[in-house]
Amino acid sequence: MSAITVRLIMPDRWLxxxxxxxxxxxxxxxxxxxxREMLQRSSDDPADFYTEFAERRIRDETRTLADVGxxxxxxxxxxxYDLGHYAPFRG
Structure with a gap:
């Protein structure tokens, strides 16, 4: 597939x-x-973060950027994830 320009942001950290x-x-x-690019380190676990597109949480992160739109x-x-946004329970 073709390459697209995507703006990745961490609004809570102004990155x-x-x-x-x-x-x-x-x-x-x-x-x-x-x-990795914004925090400039590889020690952060991506499972500690969630993603949003058009102000809606993306629950299935196995979908492609094209699938999400x-x-x-x-x-x-x-x-x-923080006090207002809890990580999924993995009991």
Whole structure:
């Protein structure tokens, strides 16, 4: 598939990274890439973060950017789980 320009943001930390990613990149891979690029370290666990597109949480991060509807100049928000947004229970 073709490459698209995606704006990866961490609004709670005022961080942003613009990247060329393939439209068939999974949301999970885009999230992991964005975390590494914006935080400049590889020690953060992507499972500690969730993603949003158009202010809606993406629950199935195995979907591709194209499946979710992120096109050229799309914005993917990466947010840490916190008191207002709990991580899924993995009992």
């Amino acid at each position: 942003e990274h613009v990247a060329e990613l393939s439209a068939d990149t999974t949301v999970a891979d885009a999230k992991a890439f964005g975390i 992120i096109g050229a100049r799309g914005v993917l928000s990466i947010r840490a």
